[in-house]
Amino acid sequence: xxxxxxxxxxxxxxxxxxxxxxxxxxxxxxxxxxxxxxxxxxxxxxxxxxxxxxxxxxxxxxxxxxxxxxxxxxxxxxxxxxxxxxxxxxxxxxxxxxxxxxxxxxxxxxxxxxxxxxxxxxxxxxxxxxxxxxxxxxxxxxxxxxxxxxxxxxxxxxxxxxxxxxxxxxxxxxxxxxxxxxxxxxxxxxxxxxxxxxxxxxxxxxxxxxxxxxxxxxxxxxxxxxxxxxxxxxxxxxxxxxxxxxxxxxxxxxxxxxxxxxxxxxxxxxxxxxxxxxxxxxxxxxxxxxxxxxxxxxxxxxxxxxxxxxxxxxxxxxxxxxxxxxxxxxxxxxxxxxxxxxxxxxxxxxxxxxxxxxxxxxxxxxxxxxxxxxxxxxxxxxxxxxxxxx
Amino acid sequence: xxxxxxxxxxxxxxxxxxxxxxxxxxxxxxxxxxxxxxxxxxxxxxxxxxxxxxxxxxxxxxxxxxxxxxxxxxxxxxxxxxxxxxxxxxxxxxxxxxxxxxxxxxxxxxxxxxxxxxxxxxxxxxxxxxxxxxxxxxxxxxxxxxxxxxxxxxxxxxxxxxxxxxxxxxxxxxxxxxxxxxxxxxxxxxxxxxxxxxxxxxxxxxxxxxxxxxxxxxxxxxxxxxxxxxxxxxxxxxxxxxxxxxxxxxxxxxxxxxxxxxxxxxxxxxxxxxxxxxxxxxxxxxxxxxxxxxxxxxxxxxxxxxxxxxxxxxxxxxxxxxxxxxxxxxxxxxxxxxxxxxxxxxxxxxxxxxxxxxxxxxxxxxxxxxxxxxxxxxxxxxxxxxxxxx
Numbered sequence: 056x057x058x059x060x061x062x063x064x065x066x067x068x069x070x071x072x073x074x075x076x077x078x079x080x081x082x083x084x085x086x087x088x089x090x091x092x093x094x095x096x097x098x099x100x101x102x103x104x105x106x107x108x109x110x111x112x113x114x115x116x117x118x119x120x121x122x123x124x125x126x127x128x129x130x131x132x133x134x135x136x137x138x139x140x141x142x143x144x145x146x147x148x149x150x151x152x153x154x155x156x157x158x159x160x161x162x163x164x165x166x167x168x169x170x171x172x173x174x175x176x177x178x179x180x181x182x183x184x185x186x187x188x189x190x191x192x193x194x195x196x197x198x199x200x201x202x203x204x205x206x207x208x209x210x211x212x213x214x215x216x217x218x219x220x221x222x223x224x225x226x227x228x229x230x231x232x233x234x235x236x237x238x239x240x241x242x243x244x245x246x247x248x249x250x251x252x253x254x255x256x257x258x259x260x261x262x263x264x265x266x267x268x269x270x271x272x273x274x275x276x277x278x279x280x281x282x283x284x285x286x287x288x289x290x291x292x293x294x295x296x297x298x299x300x301x302x303x304x305x306x307x308x309x310x311x312x313x314x315x316x317x318x319x320x321x322x323x324x325x326x327x328x329x330x331x332x333x334x335x336x337x338x339x340x341x342x343x344x345x346x347x348x349x350x351x352x353x354x355x356x357x358x359x360x361x362x363x364x365x366x367x368x369x370x371x372x373x374x375x376x377x378x379x380x381x382x383x384x385x386x387x388x389x390x391x392x393x394x395x396x397x398x399x400x401x402x403x404x405x406x407x408x409x410x411x412x413x414x415x416x417x418x419x420x421x422x423x424x425x426x427x428x429x430x431x432x433x434x435x436x437x438x439x440x441x442x443x444x445x
Numbered sequence: 446x447x448x449x450x451x452x453x454x455x456x457x458x459x460x461x462x463x464x465x466x467x468x469x470x471x472x473x474x475x476x477x478x479x480x481x482x483x484x485x486x487x488x489x490x491x492x493x494x495x496x497x498x499x500x501x502x503x504x505x506x507x508x509x510x511x512x513x514x515x516x517x518x519x520x521x522x523x524x525x526x527x528x529x530x531x532x533x534x535x536x537x538x539x540x541x542x543x544x545x546x547x548x549x550x551x552x553x554x555x556x557x558x559x560x561x562x563x564x565x566x567x568x569x570x571x572x573x574x575x576x577x578x579x580x581x582x583x584x585x586x587x588x589x590x591x592x593x594x595x596x597x598x599x600x601x602x603x604x605x606x607x608x609x610x611x612x613x614x615x616x617x618x619x620x621x622x623x624x625x626x627x628x629x630x631x632x633x634x635x636x637x638x639x640x641x642x643x644x645x646x647x648x649x650x651x652x653x654x655x656x657x658x659x660x661x662x663x664x665x666x667x668x669x670x671x672x673x674x675x676x677x678x679x680x681x682x683x684x685x686x687x688x689x690x691x692x693x694x695x696x697x698x699x700x701x702x703x704x705x706x707x708x709x710x711x712x713x714x715x716x717x718x719x720x721x722x723x724x725x726x727x728x729x730x731x732x733x734x735x736x737x738x739x740x741x742x743x744x745x746x747x748x749x750x751x752x753x754x755x756x757x758x759x760x761x762x763x764x765x766x767x768x769x770x771x772x773x774x775x776x777x778x779x780x781x782x783x784x785x786x787x788x789x790x791x792x793x794x795x796x797x798x799x800x801x802x803x804x805x806x807x808x809x810x811x812x813x814x815x816x817x818x819x820x821x822x823x824x825x826x827x828x829x830x831x832x833x834x835x
Contacts, residue, residue, distance in 0.1 A: 124781065129753070385523075389486060
C-alpha cells in the first residue's frame, strides 16, 4: 500500500489542518481541490495545461461515465485511465453511485446492487459494490470510493437509516472486493440526521478495527480515508457545513476527510474551517462555459453588457493565462459568439482561481493565520458590489 | 509602405515559386497557408499555441463577421484586432464580400455597394468599397482585400462580365479609400471565363500603371498583391486549377498571388505547381471538429468504429502535440462524447498538418525538387486505402 496521509499542522483557532497525501503517482498537500474529469478529460483543458500551467495535483474521474462510455475494459486494455488521457498525477475515482442516482433512468436498488438504465441509450446495467471496485481498478485509480446509496433530500429518518445500512454493507463488500494496492475511501451517509451520521461513521471505523478484521475476515487496516457523501444535494449549505463539522470532529485525525461534490469557493473555506481536507466540484468548469467567472471579490457574468468595452482582465490580481492576455471585452465577445476559445479561456481562469484559493488556504494554515484569512476572504466578498446576471 | 514581396526561387520544371513577404509585423515565406480566425479566434486554438507550437506565420480575419459582431469600432477602440485577440503576427483580412454573398440575407447589389441583412439578427447594413477599407483599417489589418462581387457558379458570360465590371470599379474605389500603410490586394474575378479573367487582370494592372495614376489621380504603385476570387464556389476543382494557372501566368512575377478559400491539401499542391503563393481555408479547423483528420496517406474519420481500440496516433509520422500524446482510441472517445478537448486536439493536428505541408512544399521548392515532391505526395495518397465515413 503506497497511500499515506500525514498531518503536517493543525490550526490553533480553527479545525483547519494542513496535511500531505502520498500516492504511487506523487504527493500533494491538503486541503486540496480536485478538478473533475468526467469523460477522461477536464472539460476544455489540455492535460499539459492542467499539469504545467494550472499545476493541478490530482483530478477526479467519474466511474459511471467511463463505465458507460468508452467502457472500463477498453481503458484497461489501453493501459489505464492515466495513459488513456495522458495524465501522470493521481486520479481519484468516485464509485458511480452518485451518477446512478442522479443521471440514470429506472433505478431499482436491491441489497446486491443497483439496476439502472444508461442515460445515453437506455441500456440495462447492474452496478454492485464489487463491480464498482472492479471498474475503478481497471481504470487504474489511485484513490477509489466505495459504492454508496445517495439519498434524496429531504428524507425521513426511517428511509435515511435503511439507506445507511445498505451503504455500510456495500462499504464492507467494497473493501473485500479490492484486489490491488489502490487506496479505498469509505463514505459516511445518514442524510441530515446527526445520530445516523455518527452511527455510520462509528461502524465504518469498526470495519477497520483489528477485532472486526479477525472476526469477519476483512482485509487489514480498514479504509484509507473517509468521505462525507449526501451533501450538496439541494439542502441549505448551512446544513452541509454542520454535517461536515459533526463528522470531521468524530473522524480519526490520521485519515483524510473528503467532502464530496463541494463546492463554491465560500463553501470550501467554511469546510476547511471545520476540518475538511479534500474537495471536488464541476462548478469551476461548468460555470466557466456559462460565463460565470470567479474573482477576488466574488464573481462576474462575462456576458453582461457592462463588460462590452472593458479593456481590463477578469481579475487584475489574477496571474492566469487568460487574465494576463485577454480583456473582458474580448472574453465577452467570445462567449456571445459561442466560440470554443471562450470555454477554454474561462475554464483556465476558474480552475486557476480554485487551485490558487486552495494554495492560499494551505499557506494560511501553515503560517498559523487561517482564521484571519477566512475573515479577510469574506470581508472582501461582502464589501464588493455583487453582479447580477442580466 | 512596409509591405514587400521578394521572389526567392523559381522551380525549373514547375511554376512553383518560393517567396518572402515582409510586413511591419514580421516576415514569412511563401507558399503560405493562413489559418482562418473568423471571429477573432482560430476556432478551438489558444493564440499562444498557434504562435509557438503551430508556428503559424499569418492568419486571416473575416471582416464581415467582425463588422457584425463585435463591431469594428469596438475593436478599434480596444487597440485593433491584434491586441484584441492577442496575435502579434500579420493578419490578412478579407473584404467581407464573400460572406455578404454567401451568408447574409436579402442582398441588393448597387453600383455604390451592397445592401444586406445580418445573418444573425436580420439588421440592415450597407457595405461599400470605402466602408470595407474603413473596417479593415479599424481592425489594423496588415493585408487588406478590395471589396468584390462574388459570382454564383455557374453564371453566363453576360452576368460574369457585368460582375467583373463592378468588381473593377470597386477595386479602384478601394485603392482610393485607403488611408493607412496597410497593404491592399486586388481580386481577379470573371467567373469561369478565361477571356474575362484575362481582361479583369489586365485592367487591375492598368490601375497600377504610372499613366493611369497620373490621368485618374489614383494613389501610386497600385495593388500590393493579387488574389484569384470566385473559385471554390462549387465548380469542379480542375476548373479552379485552370483558372489559377491562367491567372498566375499573366500576373506580374514581383507580386504575391493568393487563391482565396482554397483548399484541400491536394488543391494546394496543385495550385503551388501553377504558381500560387497564398492560401486560406476553414477545412482544417472545421473538419477537425467533425472528426475528419489529415494524415500522410490522406485522411481518416476518427468517429469510425475501426478506431475504437486503436492505441496508435492519428499519424505516426506527425510530430504535433496530439499525435505525440494521444491514441486514436482516446480521440474517438472524445469525439463520440462531444468533448471540447476533441475539437482542440483535432484542430491542433489538422492545422499542424496544413502548416507542415506548406513548410515541406517550401523546402522542396528551395531544394529544386518540387515536381518530385508532388509526384510522391500523390503516389502516397493513391496507394493508401481510402477511408469512407461510416
